[in-house]
Amino acid sequence: MSIPRRTLLIGALIATQASAASTVDQDDLRQAFIEHYATAVAEPNAVSSAIHQTLSTYPLYPYLEYQVLRSSLSSQSEARVNDFLERNADTPLYGRLLFAWARQTGAKGEWDSFDRAWQKIQRPSTDLKCLNGRHQLEQGNLSVAWEQARTLWTVGHSQPDSCDPLFNTWLESDNFSTSDALKRYQAALIKGREGLATYIKRFIRDQATLAEAERALALYQTPRLLLDEPARLKDDMPGAQALLEMSVRRLARQDLTAAIQLWVRDRDRLGLSTENQAELTRYLGVWYSKRFPNAQGRALLAQLDPQYQSADLVGWRARLALSDRNWSEARQLIERLPAEEQQSDRWRYWTAISQQGQGDSARETLQALAAERSFYGFMAAQILGVDYALNNRPASLDMTRLETLAATPAFARMRELLALERYSDARSEWNLAIADMSETDIHHAAHLVSSWGWHHQGIRGAISSEQWNDMQLRFPNPYPELYSRHAGTRDIDPIWALAVTRQESAFWMGAKSRVGARGLMQLMPATARATARRNGISLSTLDDLGKPDLNIQLGTAYLGEMFQQFNGNQAHATAAYNAGPHRVSRWLDARGELPLDIWIETIPFDETRSYVQNVLSFKVIYARMANTPVALFSDREFATLALNQQN
Template sequence: AGQWKKFISYYRDRDGTKLRCYYARALYETSQIKKANEVTEALWMVGKSQPSACDSVFKIWEKKGGMTRARLWERVRLAMDKGQVSLAKFLASKMNKIDRNWVYHWRKMRKHPAENLLRKIYQVDAPIPNMIVRYGIKRLARRDIGAAADLWETIKTRHYKDTPQEAADVDQFLALRAAYQNHPRALEWLEKIPEPTAKVREWRIRAALSQQDWWAALHWIEALPEAERKSDQWQYWRARILALESKSLPTLRATSEKVYSRLSKERSYHGFMAADRSGGEYALHSDPLTFSKQELSAIENLPGIVRARELFFLGKLVDGRREWSKVTAPLNPIDLQKASLLASRWGWHDRAIFTVARASHFGDLELRFPMAHKEIVLSQAKKQGVEASWVYGVLRQESGFMADARSGAGALGLMQLMPGTSRLTARKLKFRIRSNMELLNVKKNIRLGVAYLRRMWDENEKNNILATASYNAGPYRIKKWLPKQDMPSDLWVETIPFEETRKYVQRVMAYTVIYDKKLTGKTGMMPYRMPLIKAKHDQES
């Protein structure tokens, strides 16, 4: 028991799943049963398999009555939602025969939803078959939103045991899915959602914009809660719609110009777009951090800062970041600003960027948008015939200048390259990548990243917007998102179905503007980079 107590004293929540399972075991071994049960249930109640280190505590928890029928069904639901069919099958082995049979039917529903939704076994009104039906409708919607919506209208009236929230959840899923796919009835379905979430409120506007129903879009912008309505994004579209409609109602022009003028003072994608439309200047003024040597020394001499700095200069980046995170965690905003300025001066740009963001100071453009690796960026941009400011915009968004960055999907380095794509790109450049770790080499990473960016540019008719989206989401997905009719690029960007890609494109475009000014002194380049998005048939011909 003594060793378990010592383990508990050293354990921290951030230590990962495996150690959390040992922590649960330690709680059981030290008779902290209630706490142990809570920790174990949280570990168990996930839609994926857990490490083998968890097996022993799961057995203890099961013996103590933790694995109830309700909890088994909830984990089956989580597993099926995550596509973890083998886990659902394993959980079914712990169920009674009737429940086990329902899990079998659920797995069949996953494979063939259209055929299974119409089967007689789902015409009973009971919680488990109803849950499987709701899953089947959502599954079908991924393949055929129209068929799913029609079937749901037929089915849902007989599902009396569905709570209003469960039925509303499916209604919302279908309406949003329709909006993502630009279905002609998307706006109609979204407008019927009685208690809209923030996502529904946003997509009502986007669906209206996509259909170029300007008055509906304006109506739903005005209906937003005040904090959402005042965002740069929706103020831009309010001004944009008013400007469009001022052709028939000239009195709207003054309001549109007033909104554009106010918005153009913001240093953001929508602020820059507003400046272009109002003929104003981009808000590119810098507010650099200024501290005296004495003010900085108090932070610079903190033992943790000293250790982090030495680890950085020794190239031990992971250990250095760990030390940096530990020592900066308790700092107040002013001290965080000082720490970020020190990191910037050392050339530790990723720590400078992330730390100054934690301090909510966004005005120092030199610190936030460094021109590290300038020689290789400029030479590769010139070689590939793309703008260096665009390369920097992508690099800044991809990794924040963290040379050893690794994403959960396996992307590596400054420009977040996938190993498979990198090998194909390297082959075209007539050199070999022998190890994935080579992608962490700054020069190789930038060389390959810029070449791939050029390829995306070529494949998208030299359209920066489509090339940027392709770099993030993949070229095949972008082809599916192309409009049926030519569309202004700001409208296309706003209706990108993936939030991550939409924000990615907006940030890269904004960062590119900032690097334009730093590299060339030029401003006003947004319209040049935002040509019309051509219709799908034009792109594919």
Template sequence: MPILLKALQYLRQHLKRLHLAGLLSGLLCVLLLFPASSSTSAFFGRQYLPLQPDPQARLLFTQTYRELRRGQLVDLAEVLPNLQHYPLAPYLEYQLFRNQLAYRVVDQDRIHSFLTRHADAGFHARLRDEWLTNLGQQQNWDSYLQATSTHGLSNNLNLQCFQLRAEAAIQGQSMQWLEQAADFWRNNQPLPASCRPLSESLHLLGLLSSEDYANAALALMRNRQTSQAWALNQHLTPQDRQWLTFWRNARQNPSAQINALLQGRVNLKSVDASLRDELLTDLLQHHGRTHPTQTRQFVTQLTQHELISQQAGWSVLEHLAIRAAQRSQDATLELFARIPTEARSFTGHEWYARTLLRQAQWPELLDALQWLNAEQLSTGEWRYWQAHALQQTGETAEARQRLQALATERQYYGFLAARELGLPLSMNAADTPIQAHHLQELSQHPGLIRAAELYFTGFTEDATREWLHSLRDATPEDWIQAGWLARHWGWHDRSVDAANRAGMMDALELRFPLAHLETLQPLAQQANLELSLILALIRKESLFNPDARSPVGALGLMQVMPATGQQVSRQLRINLQPESDLLKPEYNLPVGVHYLAGLMRRYQQDPILAAAAYNAGPTRANSWRNSFGQETDPLWVERITFAETRDYVKSLIAFSEVYAWRLAQEAQRQALLNPLPPGPEG
């Protein structure tokens, strides 16, 4: 039975058995006086709902907007008169202009007039930039300058290059323009392709020195844009050509070039020592990814030939040691031993300490932690493991004192500390009261009305853009009230984001929404899963955004991969079109819960292994289980070699605890609002 139902049933029976009708009434009054500590649905009137549009207008807009988003040039002459009072009507014109720009059939006067009328709309900056790009590509410089003078210019380098070219073409190359253009060229490498004519003009005018070109080439090499850097070779001095030629050739064949350097067939002695260190460090670190043994040999030889400084050599060796530590390789401690302790970076010190932690070398870990900086030592991770190491080395009093301080915090390591000490978990939830007047103002904001309607019609990307644009100057209090508004609309990822932007990390009712309970409660019960675990997973995977798409293709609330969705749908005997249906909660949630339940059964109800498998796949989770052991514990989690999965598991465990608390609070609230009638007397 789900946690919420269990807690609700228990509380009702307990109150009934004790005949605490008077206490129940008193608690109910307190609850109603302090809405911020409970669900807010009862405190929202219809005045906080977005304007209710004509259903026919909404349908007409939705159908037309979808056609336009498919790239069609729809005639809006018969559509717009039917949407005169509909808040999203301008979005049809916006998308039509975007299509016309793509086909290069736009009327310049009409788009200028449209942007002027809708200067405060969320789409303004996007449409303006696309229009400016179109004008720049056509070299319509007069219209370009008129557009930027009226509608502004973003920090986009491509558009700024067009702006400089437009000014030169229309206003001439004044001394001020020459200085501005040259400074722009120097300070914004690497530049986009649209700046090539500007670069050529500056070169012909003699405004760029060989030093300017050398600095640009260096910036491009640091950005790993080797071919673009090589294109500047002709403008460099012979000395600068020397290092660029070596660096470029060595990226193509590092071992051959480094051997040539060691054998004297290539000479970098005249290159500045710091630059030589930089380029050799870059080459050796990248070569070390695939050839670590040869790279260590190169470091020794280059140091002996005084071609690389001792500190740079240690930096490369540390880089190799850190990579070994990240993979938990057996030789990691030996690799760190080759670098003097005082020569290691703070990152190196931390990975050395993490290696000792994974190997449970507690006395050595305590010594290693002394080399971490204050910021590193202040994290929950190292506070917990330092206390654990003290405990393991007999310093139990100090260990307990440190754990007690950590146990007062709502975080993964705080929960671990509390569990060890047998203390209740600290949630530290803060009241975030609803301000009725403030909420009323926000609910009537034109931009937020548009954002809400876009959200309700399913155009979430546009809705989010409109929402953020409307709240671009919001204060923390604005964000909190906006969070309540989004929460009331069921737009949960925005309510979480709003609380975060307000800096209200303790606003748990906003940051950990109890969403989709009507669907999830029976699913959790059928799958024999804790509801808190499912909610935690959704919170971690998608932030309750049903339209979430990951870079690797995972979809929806529970971020299900299409192939996994197809496989699970066959088990559930439901017809599923993965690419579209997994973006719908009614499909995503049953599929995701079923898949999670299968992982829990596979790993004997171990949430750590199930979480690791959900994130990294069962194959990887199995390999970790074989390497670290069948029984999981906090140290097992630290040994996970994928940083993303390691953090994922910690987040899921912590979020599950928060959601267990949230569900218990909600069950208590429901019990107080819906008390059972008193039992028979006697």
């Protein structure tokens, strides 16, 4: 891939900046920071004034100073804390120290200091709200304290221990009532916290309220009771609407059809507004649709949303019609979608396919769609045999603006944090730095950090500045040789593997998902180990998955296995990479006869459906950027699209 001129210009800028200061000095300061930061964590008083002076010019000096204060906060004065806060108000460290100081002074009952800190906090945490309630109580502001206590206590989950002194006092006061206890009891059951509900029951002291609690517990434990005995809930009973929703949701786990029948029967009977019905109607309907119900089940979906008010549910009903190749019904359902939805690329494509299926010409619709850079636009382009529309708009960068940004303390700190692999801190700096920036400055900042190798943040910056057509920024390729070498070894398209990476991690350094997937190609530990074992690849520790070379080697090996397992079908293999081969095999067993585009459209996992569409689209984008031949689908895959099977 050729290197755009603007990238070379940014590189020249950085090289110029680096030559302005001694690299050796910067490396020495960085190493000194690492050593003394560790000291600040363990033994803050050992960080001498000489060390402070030596590192005072280093971009990350505020982090050392913060850690010294944080590690010895109990012995610090308010004046010294405020001095740091005033000097570092434009850094993420301001909020961290302010919150820590407020927690400490509140816990120690130093209410004057706490109140001064509280006044500076815009979005207090739950524990700070509890401390403020205690402060109000100490000040004799009972009405404020009781309101805070009630708000914090009447929830369906446990609260921090710092709330206990406020709660204990309120629970003994005349302000607390049995109805408060019932509200929390019901809230706990609705959240599935039966143990918490059992604890709360001790605060219910009259028989009438206790009976309401028992009613809620019975519906929680046996939700089908309400289906058989509607009188268990009436619209004048406390929390009846919330208890209906709880019962329906719990029954849905046991019998989804019965849950829908219960919801259809009782949502109006118990007075839920259309707005309050919408979310649960959508949830039940989409879940049921993904089971691909028979004709009787389709009729139940119609009862669930007779006025076509849930766009998501109408969309899934249209998908079911597509899976039946019932073009007339699919077209009618698409026309029931909100106007904005109908004009989306997705539904314009399926309108065209339905038109063609009914014998009408779809060429005009497909021609308009082929001008779009999207999965559906790319399908339309391949159907028509025209070039894929990249709609690239190269950035026009102002070098003076770039120089100004690079010289700011925030971006100097970001660059050093990246060098130290402190990615979370770097992202915090970015988020604060761009908070008040113009879109033009954010766009320039995104190019700047991308030129440092922080491509993930460059992509996020493109989104923040709405630079959808800046393809160079949105679709970097930092490791072309690794993809070429490792994908070539597995006999798969390296651009496909690159597209998988762009979707998986967006090249985030140190990426780790909430479920444990690691590295550029987001490999789960068990998958990585098994793939390494099958392919004779050395994997010493899971930390090695953070190394680009090894991660791409293992990721392409696994992707190659999926490609072989699913007979060279990239759509199926891509889905398997995301959702697991066992699920894809199950979906193929159930609906593998569907045209490929309908099969993709009806993947029951929303994440996997979007994943497949994105990866295949990204493959086209990367290939077009590199001026290499590309097809969204292979000839064999293309032949199985719905439009081609109609001919």
